[in-house]
Amino acid sequence: MKLSRYYLPTYRESPAEAEVISHQLMLRAGMVKKLAAGIYNWLPFGLRALRKVEEIIREEMNRAGAQEVFLPMVQPSELWKESGRWEAYGKELLRFQDRHEHESCLGPTHEEVIVDLVRGQLRSWRQLPVNLYQIQDKFRDEIRPRFGLMRGREFGMKDAYSFDADEPGAEKSYQGMYAAYSRIFARCGLEFRAVEAVTGPIGGKFSHEFMVLADTGEDTLAVCPKCGYAANLEKAEVKTAAKPETDPEQVLEKVHTPGRRTVEEVCAFLKLAPANLVKTLIFESDKGPVAAMVRGDRELNPNKLQGLINADRLEMATPERIQELTKGPLGFSGPVGLKIPIYLDQEVALLKNFITGANEPDYHLLNTNLTRDFQAAKIADLRVVVPGDFCNRCGSEYHFHKGIEVGHIFKLGLKYSKPMNATFLDQNGKEQFFIMGCYGIGTSRTVAASIEQNHDPSGIIWPLSIAPFQIYLLPINYKDERLRKVTDDLAAELEKLGLEVLLDDREESPGVKFKDADLIGIPLRILVGDKTLAKDSVEFKLRNQDKKELVLISKAAMAAKELILAQLEAISQKTDRIATQASKL
């Protein structure tokens, strides 16, 4: 491909709208252009990267036994009413009416459609398991789209759905996808971790997120270097390092703390450390109001509380409700005399003589003690993990990473098959609901995440496997006849070998070409100039290394091919290693 004919508008400066690096570079490198908030055009260069990611996904999904389908983006409301999500899904679901005033929506995900597709068609246990996937745009009317392609409203996604006859089968499907995902991200040339995650509104008992490691990632991962346990911070379990306190219990004492609501204010006023104080937080849930207690220097993890009480819904109580439930104002809540169930973080249970709110304005209690002064409904791990914490499984200290969620695999169980009445006949001729799983990969986000992970001040550094082109052929002066001849011949030879070449035939000064080459980040740059021709050579330079190397013109094409194959082989071997590890888990 000749660059002079290629639609690749690059920019020296990054548009003001772009804050994160992947967004800036994708705009500057002419990969995408914004059409509206969270909605992007893909230009030829960006599309090539996206298609490569999709193709890797396709190959690995097929390899794992899944079959590709293509489902409509516009979906009728009836299906969503059947699953109950017409009401349950919030405003992210873009609803509209057609000319017949028929209610429809743009698909933010396709569970309903896929269940409708298979029910009545898959009738026998003999046909199971089945795993169907598609690569399609989703639309979610996010309140606030941001970070460019990282969180758009319309975005590319691969979604897969498995149907199994029994639990062991469903487990096997899940493991199959875990392995496939590991291969996919390894083949994309990305550093990633699979971590345990909270399931969110899609439901199910547990799930794994696939995280591309990048300092700019929104999520924090706790990874145990010893036993391999890894989890999103939203989920990560912690082993308590603290020892039980053995001080004798002191007399409960009410102390005046005028206007001191926050942990900092109370501690400063009483000249005590936050670890001596225990916060009492009041929540509303579908299981009724509950209280949760964590040390003053800790943060409650609401996901853990929600899991503990098995609630579908959990939110902080309003100041009014706190007044009603505790008889005291916000900021002065405490366990003593409280009539709602109290859940205690395991660390709190180790404390003696701690400070709590008195459930009346401007008073706290000194020397509060569990059992003597109040009872706990349950004691559990309820707090957010912090640096220095230890793995709950093996006791090693956690490592922390920042990550970008690019994939998520869920066990759905009967969540959709049951309300939508999707059944098959088992070996006993008995009607059963499908046991489902669903498995997503953000394709457009994966491209952005790759850039977040692999860039330098000059621009993008593509992993070879998803690079839009493999070779950037750069003649210093394409108007020079001799240079031009060598360049054209080499380009033809490279393309004949099946390599993807972008030839910079523009009438630009060398500096511009170098800058653009670095910006768009094609892995191998081959330079043709007077100096190299004087030695019957061209210059090879890899985007991810500083080293430059002269290669004889006569051997250049084969050398390029070998170099590229070697790199792809390295990725492939790494993929196999990672897949082997994944299968052991």
Place this chain on the structure above:
RNA sequence: CGGGAUGUAGCGCAGUUUGGUAGCGCGCUUGGUUCGGGACCAAGAGGCCGCGGGUUCAAAGCCCGCCAUCCCGACCA
């Protein structure tokens, strides 16, 4: 939806305080000279100053309303 900010040429910005009919850099066009890290000279093209209304002899600027975009919080691939 709450808080903050910004809309002026394709991109980055100045001009708004103190109203007088729009400017800089990059990019683009033409000609010439250059050619190993965003070259140089010369000549050009390009703007409902986000939209609507108001004030005024006169509005990019002042007033009112709206819209869009970006950033910070609740969602998620």
